Amino acid sequence: MELERKLEILADAAKYDASCASSGGARKDSRGGKGVGSTGGAGICHSYAPDGRCISLLKVLLTNACLYDCHYCINRRSSNVQRARFTVEEVVGLTLEFYKRNYIEGLFLSSGIIQSADHTMELVVSVARQLREVHDFRGYIHLKTIPEASPALIELAGKYADRISINIELPTQKGLNALAPEKNLERTQDAMGWIREKIDEGRERRRSQSGRGGSLEGTLAPGLERKKLGKAVPFATGQSTQMLVGADSSPDAVLLERADLLYRDYRLRRVYYSGFSPIPEPSVRLPVKPPPLVREHRLYQADWLLRFYGFDVRELTSPEQPDLDLQLDPKLAWALKNRAWFPADVNRAPREVLLRVPGLGVRNVERILSARRTTRLRLADLVRLRVPMRKVLPFIVAADHHPAKQGLDSESLRARFLPPPKQLELVFERGPELWLPEPAELETARSGEI
């Protein structure tokens, strides 16, 4: 099979993995080396596809042949999709050639499971090893790992990679039993816990090394680094995971509680939510109808509230309403139910209260805190910060503004924020959600900034 055809099949097979991050790697670059590559900045999106997703890494599978039968996955053994397999050299070559033309930040390599977890993991690791040791490649490498692979192999993966990840796929074992019978939540979390320890050890080592005033790390080839620094073995700086939305019946509350647990107990950098979307090889066990894209967007927004806005996971949903409101962003939905918190005085309220005001993002909260040391903030100041005024006005007090009491208490407040009804009337014959015009806020999907 020609290389181009393999690339088509094995990129198509990898596109359902939402992760694209190329940020958060330890700082390293190609100075003093014989190859190319650098990491450690903010991460760069080198292109965007018409699905709005960033293209940052060469994201491919080593092979899409797979022993597992995960029903949401196009590569499951029951699917009739055409199979292909890269050689190690082919992936290494594509990564380097794409990288040198500045198409990508690096490689995101995953694979279908062939023969066994260890056999597959060995192949994946050998690609990374060749890139690092033969070609002195210092760009970003993200390796997907298999929780059942032996710890020695996962450790090796972590040595070569900037990030490693295991997809949890569904938030409950019940869901996995029905749709991904080979997957096991407990084993996945055990592996995540073990990886977390390794990442923590690596961070400690880096800290103590930089404490000695050395900045050796990253400026030397990985092999050399280990020799020079004795026991200091490099390890990936972060792990992430992905959960499918709408493939099983789990409500948002269950997805968010699982994500919260992964952030707190396993220190994951990111949990990606991937709205189940139709695949060319549908399974009898799956819903035909995909969830609306906006559900995935609401989950990202809620995820941001957990990580950057000080929200507790139990504040966002309730046993009575286990799903997020699709029509309003989760912060606004929370504020409408917790009106006793408001109005918040932009000239006095502490940071944690300002962060809860609908329409105020993290950056603008910092600007407000800084500006109010020298001035009393008026509405014109907020306009200059490009705060969405219609959204914040009912919730704030400024030097020249106090919201009308009945406005804040009125039940009509919710109605004011609902999207205009005409957007919901557009119906096509089939799969209407897919073709709804995008609300403006969808543009920030997956960044989650509110």
Place this chain on the structure above:
Amino acid sequence: MRVVRMEGLGFDEWRNMARELLAEAVPPDGVLWMEEPGLFGQNGVEVADQAREPNGKVRVPATFFDQAKTAAAHRSPERWGLLYRIVWRLSRSEERGLLGCATDPDIRALDHLVRAVRRDIHKMHAFVRFRRVGMREDREQYVSWFEPEHRIVRLAAGFFQKRFTGMDWSILTPDECVHWDGTRLQFTPGVERSAAPEPDELEELWRAYYRSIFNPARLKVKAMQSEMPKKYWANLPEAELIGELIAQSRGRVEDMLAAEERPVKPEPRNAYLKSLRERTEGGEATDPGDVS
């Protein structure tokens, strides 16, 4: 009114001129910073000059220095006057908290310029596409043609130097070009678009990747365009596919939805799969943790 000509000049020249004006206590509305020649004739016009001996010391916070250097790369003709006004307010009016006052109109304007330039630098790091043009001894040589929105070539060059140390490369732009030969960065005057290199054969593989990584079931054209505006498309080899991918996506999704569901195939005989089942012996696996 003092008139200062700035055409073709940069931050260093502005800084020296600003020092001089501050030392002479010329207020911001007493200076006209000109980028277009000829408006005022030549009488009484000063040309900012790096060689001018600055005759006054002005202390400004380091953060302002960095921001001003970045803002100076913006193409807005108002940037020199804005920067001088802020320096004046920081030093002469002693408005010490000024930089932290995000709601101040001058600080907002500065922030706006800085962010536009930073975004442009980031987009240059992202959208430069190198084309392989040959070898020099054992070093591969690559060339790119790029059209930045602002005058950012010098600000963006260090990134490419650190990342692509092991190859020779040039980035050609209409303003200024930058070249790396393994030992030093060199800057030369801008060139015309016709100097752009010929397409690289790898671009066919890159387009194959772009076509395949796109998911037609999640069409979000606006999201793509807000991050990758059309003005960059001319120099992106993959952009020529965008139109056809959008046009085909609806039909492709309809085919998926109409596809017959595939039956479940029986488990193959495999020792590893058998061992997985044995590990969860004693019935179905259950949830760890308190989530259910």
